[in-house]
Amino acid sequence: MIPDFLAPYAAQLEQYKLESIKIKAAPLAADRPVSADSKFRGLPYLPLAIPYPVDEAGQPMLLLAQINLRELPTNGMLPALGLLQFYVAAHDWYNMDQSKVLYIKPEQLETEICEDYSFLPPNHYEDSPINYEHQLTFERAIEYGATQDHRFELEFDGMDSYEYSETLNEVEQELFQQFLDADGHKLGGYAAFTQEDPRGIDSQSSPDVQLLQIDIDEEIMFGDSGVAHFFIDEQALKEGRFEEAYFYWDCC
Numbered sequence: 001m002i003p004d005f006l007a008p009y010a011a012q013l014e015q016y017k018l019e020s021i022k023i024k025a026a027p028l029a030a031d032r033p034v035s036a037d038s039k040f041r042g043l044p045y046l047p048l049a050i051p052y053p054v055d056e057a058g059q060p061m062l063l064l065a066q067i068n069l070r071e072l073p074t075n076g077m078l079p080a081l082g083l084l085q086f087y088v089a090a091h092d093w094y095n096m097d098q099s100k101v102l103y104i105k106p107e108q109l110e111t112e113i114c115e116d117y118s119f120l121p122p123n124h125y126e127d128s129p130i131n132y133e134h135q136l137t138f139e140r141a142i143e144y145g146a147t148q149d150h151r152f153e154l155e156f157d158g159m160d161s162y163e164y165s166e167t168l169n170e171v172e173q174e175l176f177q178q179f180l181d182a183d184g185h186k187l188g189g190y191a192a193f194t195q196e197d198p199r200g201i202d203s204q205s206s207p208d209v210q211l212l213q214i215d216i217d218e219e220i221m222f223g224d225s226g227v228a229h230f231f232i233d234e235q236a237l238k239e240g241r242f243e244e245a246y247f248y249w250d251c252c
Contacts, residue, residue: 002144003175005168012154013144020141020189021072025134027219032133034115036083038068040134040185040214041125044085046104047111052119053087053100060120061087061100062128064228065212067187073140077188079240081106086212086230088247091127094223099247101211101230103240129228131219138187146182146190150200183227186213192227195250199231209234211245226251 002010025040036045044063046052053061067084078084082105089098145152147161156164165176182192191197191210199205208231214220215227222228232245 003172003179005172005175006179009154009156016145016152016154018143018189019075019077020143021075021077021187022139022141023185023187024137024139025185025217025220026137027132027134030133034113034117036068036109037066038071038136038138039066040064040136040220041128041130042066042133043117045083045109046085046114047108048114049111050102050104050108052114053102055089055092055098059090060124061098062090062093062124064088064093064130064214067136067212071136072138072187075140075188077237079103083109084212084242086245086247090124093127093129094249096247096249099230099245101232101242101245103242129220129222129226130214131221134219136185141186141189143182143189145180146192147180148193148197149182149190150197150206152180152190182213184213184215185217187211189213191229193250194226194252198248198250205231207234208232209237211237211242222249223251 002013031042034043034045044066055061063085065086069079069082082103085102087100089095145154165173168176182190188210191213199208210229211232212230216225226249228249230245230247236244
């Protein structure tokens, strides 16, 4: 909902409206057996016909997130059924050139599933930025912009968002910051960064949209208070070419 003091800019803000799905992540005491549930970390629900993803050195990759699309609220971003799985290199996860996204179709979920993960090395989770498996729940949301996302270019009577916030009283400033806050775990929506939006620098990736954002919390840490993202070309997202998504992260 647009705050009352922003009513003069409501028409412009409506043009920046984006759908997102907020993720609430609850850490578990221990990793669970294989399941198709949505999760951060843990074991993937992987059909035997699909090879387990490996990095450039041929080592098993680390599952950062599994999203069971059946569990999501109704939305216009993603397929209604199937699984999305997000992988990075287990011991070189900070290398943004090593990531994979799998879309497992509903019919593939009806086939035989891998249940023996004894091939994963004992130190598989040693360098994981996610300390424990997390159970996920979802809530649909609407976002109207974010100060760090390069797509948000709205000016407030010729002022950028920072300059405009300086003209507000203390209560309005807090509401304004909350309104344009892109923090948190989410699917879609606007992105938050500790440095700057790389899509604003690289013209080739400029049109790309956010697929997944994993933020810092008590049991998740990318580098020094970093935020992780998977971005994808907007047309590739519409056509379900999730394998074209790529990993990006930054930290303080």
